Amino acid sequence: MRGNTKLWNGNWDHAQEHIDTLVHQAEIHSLAPFIAPGRARRGELAILRGDPGEGVEDLRTSLAAIHAIGYELLTTEFNISLARGLKAVGNGGEALDLVERTIRNVALKGDTLYLPELLRVKGDVLLATSRDHEAAEKCFRQSIEASRFCGAHAWELRTANDLAALMVATRRISEANKLLKPVFDLFLEGADTADLKRARVLLTG
Incomplete structure (x- = not known):
């Protein structure tokens, strides 16, 4: 589509x-x-x-x-x-239940195409509902790892944005830049997706 x-x-x-x-x-x-x-x-x-x-x-x-x-x-x-x-x-409770159920379903079917995004959304929901930074960061890092495993740079960038934003919010600015810049640099100059725009803001903010 x-x-x-x-x-x-x-x-x-x-x-x-x-x-x-x-x-x-x-x-x-x-x-x-x-x-x-x-x-x-x-x-x-x-x-x-x-x-x-x-x-x-x-x-x-x-x-x-x-x-x-x-x-x-x-x-x-x-x-x-x-x-x-x-x-x-x-x-948030229903959102978390839905994401976890979907993760189990894709694991059973071996269809891991959307696993990076599922893990990212799980982290986002955890952050919004419980403010559990540690659990959210764990999900984000798992998402990045899954993205790299399947060579999905776009998924990796999207999650790196979320993790970098969390790091900035917790005053880990240098760590955020170190995480995000290499992922951002994977993309061609002039590309202009919403995720790239957000990454630029995080890197220059």
Whole structure:
């Protein structure tokens, strides 16, 4: 889904356009396996744009439809987004349960593509709900290790941003720069994703 690339880049207006086109085409051509995922993308975008309540509702409805038709290809990805939304609306307990359940599922299936992001989100939820810096940092470091294992530099950068931000908040600025700069330098000059923008702010702040 091209809309997912736009979400990653932070290009939300273009993401909305692609998502709306996908859902419209799926509906008029009765392509059931694509309707619910398209609506789930709308939920993801709503969360990113600061409307987690709407996003959570869209994702819950879409995931129920996805389970009903047995089209589980994107379930892990949408569970991650739902967990983010649940955290944003203050339901950290449910978010943590969902992330941990999804981690167990991917471990059973051997499908570890999204393991780095699952571990990152788990750390983020722990930080938001319990303020347990040690547990959150452990999750972030596990996420970075998993990212490196599969060569996923984009996942590594996203988690390095979170861990660096935690280090800055706990007055470990030098350690934060030492962690983040080598990951940031893996990317070509001129790249302009949301994660790279955040990394620049952390490195220059």
